[in-house]
Amino acid sequence: MDFIFIASCVILTLTFPVHCGKILVFPHEGSHWVNMNILIQELHSRGHQITVIRALDSWFISETSPHYVSMTVPFLLGGDDEFYSSFVSRQLQIRRQQQSAWTRFKLDMELKEKFSEMHRKICEMVIYIIEKDPELLEQIKQASFDLMLTDPANGGGVVLAHYLNLPLVFNVRWTVHGEAHFAIAPSPLSYVPFPLSQLTDNMTFLQRTYNVLFYTIRLFLYKRIVGPHYSALCDRYFGPDLHYFELFQAADIWLMRVDFVFEFPRPTMPNAIYVGGFQCKPAKELPRDLEDFVQSSGEHGVIIMSLGTLVVGQLPLDIADDIAAAFAQLPQKVIWRYTGERPSTLGNNTLLVKWLPQNDLLGHVKTKVFVSHGGTNGIFEAIYHGVPIVGLPLVFDQDDNLSKMRHRGVAKVVDIATIDRHIFKDALQEVLTEPSYRKNMQKLSSLHRDAPLNPLDSAVFWIEFVMRHRGAAHLRTDSYKMPWYSYHSVDVLVFLVSIVSLTVYIVFKVIRCLCCRLCAKRKRAKQD
Structure with missing residues (x-):
């Protein structure tokens, strides 16, 4: 049977031409x-x-x-x-x-x-x-x-x-x-x-x-x-x-x-x-040490934090301390991609890593919240896996990306310029405890995945x-080859307005001419 199956696959492969x-x-x-x-x-x-x-x-x-x-x-x-x-x-x-x-x-x-x-x-x-x-x-x-x-x-x-x-x-x-x-x-x-x-x-x-x-x-x-x-x-x-x-x-x-x-x-x-x-795909198994850490979270689950490649070690230490202090007050375990100086307020529930398998962690059943800077790749992975977001936008298109997510009710956005441990903790708890965030994100995930291809x-x-x-x-x-006035039909509009204006002008002149002649006849009739 194995031979027949392999032969069938070879025949099918040869039947359909592949253009490499x-x-x-x-x-x-x-x-x-x-x-x-x-x-x-x-x-x-x-x-x-x-x-x-x-x-x-x-x-x-x-x-x-x-x-x-x-x-x-x-x-x-x-x-x-x-x-x-x-x-x-x-x-x-x-x-x-x-x-x-x-x-x-x-x-x-x-x-x-x-x-x-x-x-x-x-x-x-x-x-x-x-x-x-x-x-x-x-x-x-x-x-x-x-x-x-x-x-x-x-x-x-x-x-x-x-x-x-x-x-x-x-x-x-x-x-x-x-x-x-x-x-x-x-x-x-x-x-x-x-x-x-x-x-x-x-x-x-x-x-x-x-x-x-x-x-x-x-x-x-x-x-x-x-x-x-x-x-x-x-x-x-x-x-x-x-x-x-x-x-x-x-x-x-x-x-x-x-x-x-x-x-x-x-x-x-x-x-x-x-x-x-x-770039999104089903989650793969985590490395054993990471899986053990995730499983140790019990019913509370884990929080994933990554602020992208450019910011991984750029956070001022006082902000990192406030973020770490907020994490330390939560029952959840935290996996934080961070390479800067170790925060003095780091809790036992937080694991600092230089790199993390983001897609696989977001796809884990125990992941509850994704703390993100709002990069497009991370947002799509969060949508794909149905994980709500706490956003810390920094530069470029990140504010706008997270603004869209906030509009859809799947993200809580925090201004990193005014962040402290209390603001950050409140944002995390809101997303963790308010069911609408996860429900809305799972709805987006369902819509995103429901595609013919x-x-x-x-x-x-x-x-x-x-x-x-x-x-x-x-x-x-080929509309890009058109001049702007043709693309927006400005020339057509000017032409039509000119025709209408000319018609109105001619009608006006004709009426005026007729009126003048009529008046002239009346004057002559009075004189006679």
Whole structure:
């Protein structure tokens, strides 16, 4: 029977043709790579050949991997996690000390300068590949890749794909101009809140006004930061008639790392494929020592705390002491990812670890609450496993992410600038004892999981679809090629208003002329 079963599997495998493609990946550093690497591993497991372009000083992307071959560009991007860790620490300090708006503005401008420098370096890296390393460029051309997979948080892969004439697939939530939907889909600001605004889809007049102003200012800043660099790069290779952002909008498939249990409903496009939470998976068994610690919690269960890679050792000691003191007063056991100085108030119920299997812990039956900074990956894992959140947002999109979770009744958000042991303990106890938090999160989990196709399978399907058909132009609108006045039908409106105005004017003139003639006849009749 075993022989028959194996033979049947071989026959079935041979019956259905499998197209194993060659995929060129131009990734983005940091937590973005964590998502991309999961996608790469799945593509590799299905037989595809993956090649990853990385800089010589890449701080997240390993040069060697069993899942991909790397092409290391002998170019220094100069980016590392030290700046961002320092930025988070200084941001915390400013918020806690309630320093002036000018101080906050200067720190914000420093971050924008850092982003501008990052994009400038990425453009220089693309120039290096095309002009200064002919062997590498020839190696890329000779490989005959089927598509480019990239994260549009930077534009290096976008420009290189256009130069190499490769179909383009995005692993995306953010582009160089902000949230991805705003690049390709109609986004009425009357009910589509601009990300980072912390608004909902049900806005008052003043909130809608704020949304419009916030969108306008943010888009202006995005363009100021990236525009000069990518415009110069596109002018260099494609001429001045091609705007750099048109290359982004021309992507074949947008694998959106969002889900509408998390986002508010909004218009979308046929080439936007929703794969939010594709990194989530059923929990695996914990290491024995960790499982023993979890089981020792008894009926009270455990609390998991992780504030992400950039903050794991950046908390000021007095905040860490307050957090540890709050944990020590609870009957639950606590597993806290933390590498800073050991808090003096640490209780016997709290285990400090340098790293933790977050997905597996969140999927454990004894996990009651997840204390999180609000990163997208952690939020989706909490949704997938139905674990309510106590949020401590710090920077970037974390406030907005947790604001959405609070709106859905699954998270209690605490301002880390004003936190103390009493505030933090009260927040934990509220989420632990109020059943609605867990009930609402389990409802979101049920909605998220109830899909016709696993998000990771969906992502891989559409990547393979683009390889099979050499693109997906039939799903992509060309509206991005229209000037703004045509896109918004301003020219049509002006034309129609002109026709109506001309008609009214002609009618008015005719009536006036008739009236004048009638008056003239009456005058002549009186004179006679």
